[in-house]
Amino acid sequence: MPDFRVLYNRERKWMFYxxxxxxxxxxxxxxxxxxxxxxxxxxxxxxxxxxxxxxxxKFDKLVSQGKKVTSLGSLSRMxxxxxxxxxxxxxxxxxxxxxxxxxxxxxYIVIMIDxxxxxxxxxx
Amino acid sequence: xxxxxxxxxxxxxxxxxxxxxxxxxxxxxxxxxEGIARQPELRGVLQTTMFIGVALVEALPIIGVVIAFxxxxx
Numbered sequence: 001m002p003d004f005r006v007l008y009n010r011e012r013k014w015m016f017y018x019x020x021x022x023x024x025x026x027x028x029x030x031x032x033x034x035x036x037x038x039x040x041x042x043x044x045x046x047x048x049x050x051x052x053x054x055x056x057x058k059f060d061k062l063v064s065q066g067k068k069v070t071s072l073g074s075l076s077r078m079x080x081x082x083x084x085x086x087x088x089x090x091x092x093x094x095x096x097x098x099x100x101x102x103x104x105x106x107x108y109i110v111i112m113i114d115x116x117x118x119x120x121x122x123x124x
Numbered sequence: 125x126x127x128x129x130x131x132x133x134x135x136x137x138x139x140x141x142x143x144x145x146x147x148x149x150x151x152x153x154x155x156x157x158e159g160i161a162r163q164p165e166l167r168g169v170l171q172t173t174m175f176i177g178v179a180l181v182e183a184l185p186i187i188g189v190v191i192a193f194x195x196x197x198x
Contacts, residue, residue, distance in 0.1 A: 003168040004175040048186070049179075056175050060167070063157060072153065072178060074145050074185070078138075081186040085193035101190055108183040115176050 007114070008053045014110050015046050022103075037088060037096035041103020044084040048077045049107040134192035141188030148181035 019042055026035035055073040062069050081104055088095040156174040160167050 004172040007172060007175065052175065052179060052182075056171065056178070059153070059174075060171055063160060064167075069153070072149055074142070074149060074182060077182060078142070078145075078186060078189045081189045082193055085190045089193060089197045097194065101187060104186060104190065105183060108179055111176060111179050 004053070004056060007111075008049070011049065011107065011110050011114055012046075014114065015042065015049070015107060018042060018106060018110070019046075033094060033096040034099045036094055037099025038103040038106075040084060040088065040095055041100040042106050043103075044080050045104045045107040048080050048104075049111075051077055051080070130195055130198060134196045137188050137192040137195065141185035141192075145182055145185040149178055152177040152181065 019039065022035050022038045022042060026032055026039060029035065051073055055071075059069050059072065084100060084104060085097075088097055088100045152174055156170050159170045
């Protein structure tokens, strides 16, 4: 298994933990719009992460075969964020915009924290 | 934000975000391919670095897209 696949599996685990915390927050607190925005953003951020892993695998396959790589799928990831923003803007009574943006960025924050944690603690 | 100025602002936000992401991704991917060509045994490490680099580069353009939609909706 390539290294980044291990990294992705670890990140997936943390994302599921975070999603479960958000669902608990949505169910048991009065900040329902904030948590619903966070859930929506995290789901789309998760989708972005999966798309990135898929494209990176495809990139690896094509590079090792000596073929040309046309795209890393930036446009599809931006479009995903756009869809999430449109949903939140269409239903502002259910989704909080700030929560959505934080949720979209969650996967990147998880990547950074996980990477630096492993660089500092595990590979020491 | 009224009418055409809002649309212009959204277009500039998305356009600049896409330019930044394109340049950043191009540099990262180019150097990764170069590194793999030089040392094929380091493919796994280079790929992981590329994965993290691309993820970090694309964080801000994605915020840019969301802000553009927010500006368009006003």
